[in-house]
Amino acid sequence: DGGITQSPKYLFRKEGQNVTLSCEQNLNHDAMYWYRQDPGQGLRLIYYSQIVNDFQKGDIAEGYSVSREKKESFPLTVTSAQKNPTAFYLCASTPGSYGYTFGSGTRLTVV
Amino acid sequence: GDSVTQMEGPVTLSEEAFLTINCTYTATGYPSLFWYVQYPGEGLQLLLKATKADDKGSNKGFEATYRKETTSFHLEKGSVQVSDSAVYFCALTANQAGTALIFGKGTTLSVSS
Numbered sequence: 001d002g003g004i005t006q007s008p009k010y011l012f013r014k015e016g017q018n019v020t021l022s023c024e025q026n027l028n029h030d031a032m033y034w035y036r037q038d039p040g041q042g043l044r045l046i047y048y049s050q051i052v053n054d055f056q057k058g059d060i061a062e063g064y065s066v067s068r069e070k071k072e073s074f075p076l077t078v079t080s081a082q083k084n085p086t087a088f089y090l091c092a093s094t095p096g097s098y099g100y101t102f103g104s105g106t107r108l109t110v111v
Numbered sequence: 112g113d114s115v116t117q118m119e120g121p122v123t124l125s126e127e128a129f130l131t132i133n134c135t136y137t138a139t140g141y142p143s144l145f146w147y148v149q150y151p152g153e154g155l156q157l158l159l160k161a162t163k164a165d166d167k168g169s170n171k172g173f174e175a176t177y178r179k180e181t182t183s184f185h186l187e188k189g190s191v192q193v194s195d196s197a198v199y200f201c202a203l204t205a206n207q208a209g210t211a212l213i214f215g216k217g218t219t220l221s222v223s224s
Binding site: 006030031033035040041042043044045048050058090092094096098100102103104105107 | 143145147152153154155156157160162200204208209211212213214215216217
């Protein structure tokens with residue numbers, strides 16, 4: 001079945017460490033997105049990519065980086081510059097304006 | 112910029128009660144409107160959507176009508192079940208290919224038997 005796979009489900013980061021969250025889709029969708037979810041804050045857009053080798057900053061891009069070398073993959077790196085990275089991260093994709101599909105999320109905790 | 116405002120929770124109901132979760136939006140043009148549901152520890156699932164004014168989206172007993180005159184998309188269900196307990200998000204997107212979803216802050220629903 002087609003879908004989005006996020007890994008790992010749980011991730012622990014030490015202070016000053018970079019970590020990368022994986023997002024892979026086999027839906028042949030052009031556009032992919034990363035959101036951050038905090039309690040009571042809803043989902044906020046970090047980065048998005050509408051085509052391979054191109055991406056744009058969302059509302060809260062500081063301290064994060066992405067790449068889009070393949071259509072299927074859109075990894076998110078949480079850098080040491082992100083001062084409060086503990087959150088639930090969701091990846092999504094869409095072929096157009098409708099039919100957004102979400103992954104099951106990665107919960108990142110700073111230890 | 113575009114935004115979504117939904118009622119704050121938590122909303123606590125008894126089984127078989129009527130549910131309304133209010134959602135209003137601000138947007139230029141004619142956005143598409145969505146309701147998503149999130150169960151604990153999981154991603155988001157599309158509950159229903161409407162793409163133009165006066166459209167009614169419906170699924171699993173939930174429904175919402177796109178009201179352009181009041182810029183609203185309120186979620187309703189006539190008789191909630193314990194299994195409906197979850198977080199509900201109202202969202203919009205501009206009708207352009209690849210545009211990101213913009214979400215409200217979510218409303219937690221808790222249904223007791």
